[in-house]
Amino acid sequence: MPILYSFRRCPFAIRARLSLLLAGIEVELREVLLRDKPRSLLSYSSKGTVPVLILGDDRVIDESLDIINWTLETASWCHNPNPDSELVTENDTSFKKRLDQYKYWERYPDKSQEEHRALAMPFLSKLEVRLTDKEFLSGDSLGFEDIAILPFIRQFANVDRNGFNEHEKVNLKRWLNRWEDSELFRNAMVKYPVWTPGDEPLCFPLHExxxxxxxxxxxxxxxxxxxxxxxxxxxxxxxxxxxxxxxxxxxxxxxxxxxxxxxxxxxxxxxxxxxxxxxxxxxxxxxx
Ligand SMILES: N[C@@H](CCC(=O)N[C@@H](CS)C(=O)NCC(=O)O)C(=O)O
CATH class of the missing domain: 1.10.1470 (Protein Yjbj; Chain: A;)
Known part of the structure; x- marks a missing residue:
């Protein structure tokens, strides 16, 4: 069984877990503490980020988008895979940076939290437009972009949920609520105890x-x-x-x-x- 090093709240790990669920792939889940990463994780991938997926032949996939792509090769869970999506690239680069600056604004005192938030808004507006006449970011059905972007928008919304809810971005709210209320998302967010070497392996997903x-x-x-x-x-x-x-x-x-x-x-x-x-x-x- 493949092994997934994961951290429950990490948006990169969430997107990887969502894709594993969609592909129906069972893994051994090793929940890590980012401040105290297990040695075995670092020996598989020295860059020390999660998620990291270890396949049976000891192949290591240590980028979340590559994990999604691997799940798509294994089971085609969407009709419109788009690994070169510009939207996802923008999410992972400029939006992610702005999201961090908004969330941890005390560390970026050159601007107020509101100013940091404002800088992140154009990306949300772009998503809002995409969702005007489509249910999904990827079009008429669930796809790569939805899964890849969702955890970051959720993180953005969670910085100030009331503020997010009061905002006029109705399509984006509808899209996010739909995900957050889904069994898929709940299964992806099941809490696992922190892994230590020698522990009994814990499978993900649980319902399997x-x-x-x-x-x-x-x-x-x-x-x-x-x-x-x-x-x-x-x-x-x-x-x-x-x-x-x-x-x-x-x-x-x-x-x-x-x-x-x-x-x-x-x-x-x-x-x-x-x-x-x-x-x-x-x-x-x-x-x-
Ligand atoms: N490009 C990587 C980024 C993964 C990443 O940055 N994960 C964060 C957690 S959300 C991490 O592990 N950070 C290392 C640390 O905080 O020590 C991917 O897509 O997998």
């Missing part, structure tokens, strides 16, 4: 792991029952016949079945999910 067979499903149900939640025989049978695609769907069914009040669900959900994440991430896992 749910389909790894009865023994794992039984073990997962035991984790849930360990939280004093009773799972009815009826639900167990229905899960056995048609296993849900991902952990959240499964947990919601269990919560409904066990009448867990809405107010306690979030807390239990995250506790169970953390435990289960470790468990289901185990490569060729033995549930005992």
């Amino acid at each position: 792991n749910l389909n790894r067979g009865e023994a794992q499903m039984d073990a997962f149900l035991k984790i849930v029952e360990g939280h004093d939640i009773v799972i009815s025989q009826g639900l167990k049978q229905s899960i056995e016949t048609a296993p849900p695609k991902n952990l959240s769907i499964l947990l919601n069914r269990i919560f409904r079945d066990a009448n867990i009040p809405q107010t306690s669900r979030d807390q239990i959900h995250s506790k169970i999910k953390n435990e289960a994440l470790r468990f289901f991430g185990v490569k060729n896992g033995n549930p005992s």
Whole structure:
């Protein structure tokens, strides 16, 4: 299985994870701390950035756009691949620079945050125009440019979400909301514990792991029952016949079945999910 060194919030890593999800490629995910990068990462790629993808033959891909291109070679998840997109080049060069200056404006005191923001706006206007009569940056269907650019626009919006929402760029907001609300994006943003050498391998994406067979499903149900939640025989049978695609769907069914009040669900959900994440991430896992 390929290995992906990743950092959850890094926009370059997010675009790589999105493309892996779209191509249906499973990897071992190694979440890193940028301030304390593992030696193995640096030995694969001395430039010390993430994402880095290590393929089975020890081939190393250490540029996010190259990872996207590799996923496209493996499974053509879009009809309009455009690796030479000028829009993506502009995103990765001048827009990214302006985004950083706007986000970390204290480090660039020659201008106010507002001034830095204003300098980034022409790129957003360009996207807004693209999205006027098209749903996607890449045209009528999802493509390379959407996946490559989305994490950066999200980062821009997150600097001041209210300011972004108040802005007149309606098409861009619609486009961003659509992504942020999608299962694809949620799956790309699942939290993984920081990797240290010797850890059990954790698979990405998580939902693949749910389909790894009865023994794992039984073990997962035991984790849930360990939280004093009773799972009815009826639900167990229905899960056995048609296993849900991902952990959240499964947990919601269990919560409904066990009448867990809405107010306690979030807390239990995250506790169970953390435990289960470790468990289901185990490569060729033995549930005992
Ligand atoms: N051109 C690279 C850029 C990747 C990059 O700059 N990633 C940042 C994290 S968002 C990084 O690893 N920075 C190194 C550091 O902060 O030490 C790519 O597209 O993969």
